[in-house]
Amino acid sequence: MTPLTLVIGNKNYSSWSLRPWLALKQAGLDFQEVRILLDTPDTHQQIRQYSPSGRLPVLLHDHLTVWESLAICEYIAENFAPDLWPEDVGATAIARSVSHEMHAGFINLRMQMPMDCRARYPGEGIKPEVRTDIERIKAIWRHCRKTFGQGGTFLFGQFSIADAMFAPVVSRFITYDVKLDPDEQDYSDAIWAMPAMEEWMASADQESEYLHRH
Numbered sequence: 001m002t003p004l005t006l007v008i009g010n011k012n013y014s015s016w017s018l019r020p021w022l023a024l025k026q027a028g029l030d031f032q033e034v035r036i037l038l039d040t041p042d043t044h045q046q047i048r049q050y051s052p053s054g055r056l057p058v059l060l061h062d063h064l065t066v067w068e069s070l071a072i073c074e075y076i077a078e079n080f081a082p083d084l085w086p087e088d089v090g091a092t093a094i095a096r097s098v099s100h101e102m103h104a105g106f107i108n109l110r111m112q113m114p115m116d117c118r119a120r121y122p123g124e125g126i127k128p129e130v131r132t133d134i135e136r137i138k139a140i141w142r143h144c145r146k147t148f149g150q151g152g153t154f155l156f157g158q159f160s161i162a163d164a165m166f167a168p169v170v171s172r173f174i175t176y177d178v179k180l181d182p183d184e185q186d187y188s189d190a191i192w193a194m195p196a197m198e199e200w201m202a203s204a205d206q207e208s209e210y211l212h213r214h
């Protein structure tokens with residue numbers, strides 16, 4: 001198979017990079033990782049070498065360059081790992097709906113509670129508009145777990161792209177100490193306990209760059 005390369009940002013901060021990285025790991029695919037440091041004087045120039053949008057992550061495969069985290073996850077599923085979506089067509093439709101909702105939305109949460117895996121800022125960032133985002137995310141988790149989650153510990157039972165899309169939110173909820181009800185906590189724990197998440201967090205711990213985002 002032609003090698004896959006995923007170009008990502010700093011693991012501590014790049015929530016968009018985590019999503020396809022997790023999908024590749026869960027699919028058991030070998031891939032090379034190229035890491036570009038965010039917020040340096042030549043970040044933009046370096047990203048532009050790979051990414052037509054000037055954003056990370058980017059997947060390089062064969063002659064193709066695929067950008068946008070969700071499009072990369074879709075490419076991985078279509079070409080190598082169809083079980084990254086649920087088997088059932090209806091469940092897949094909802095998994096896609098919540099994945100797109102995450103990809104396109106929750107701007108307040110993303111602005112006020114940026115991913116910072118190593119840090120702990122309990123209670124910071126919880127403004128009313130962020131609370132609205134949090135409540136919607138928790139409702140999605142509860143609905144998916146209750147309706148589709150019987151076959152495992154993830155939103156649709158087995159791991160899917162929907163879980164990859166929400167994994168950075170789990171990290172944010174830990175950093176900012178967002179209180180969860182028991183069902184929500186069980187889901188958060190399931191994501192946090194994934195060996196691939198542990199691997200990402202361990203690498204984030206090793207990174208020495210510090211971006212001042214607060």
Ligand SMILES: N[C@@H](CCC(=O)N[C@@H](CS)C(=O)NCC(=O)O)C(=O)O
Nearest residue numbers: 009014015016055056057068069070
């Ligand atoms: N919608 C994009 C968002 C990508 C994005 O914003 N990436 C950030 C890193 S997490 C980035 O490339 N920032 C580069 C910069 O701001 O110079 C996706 O889903 O991939």
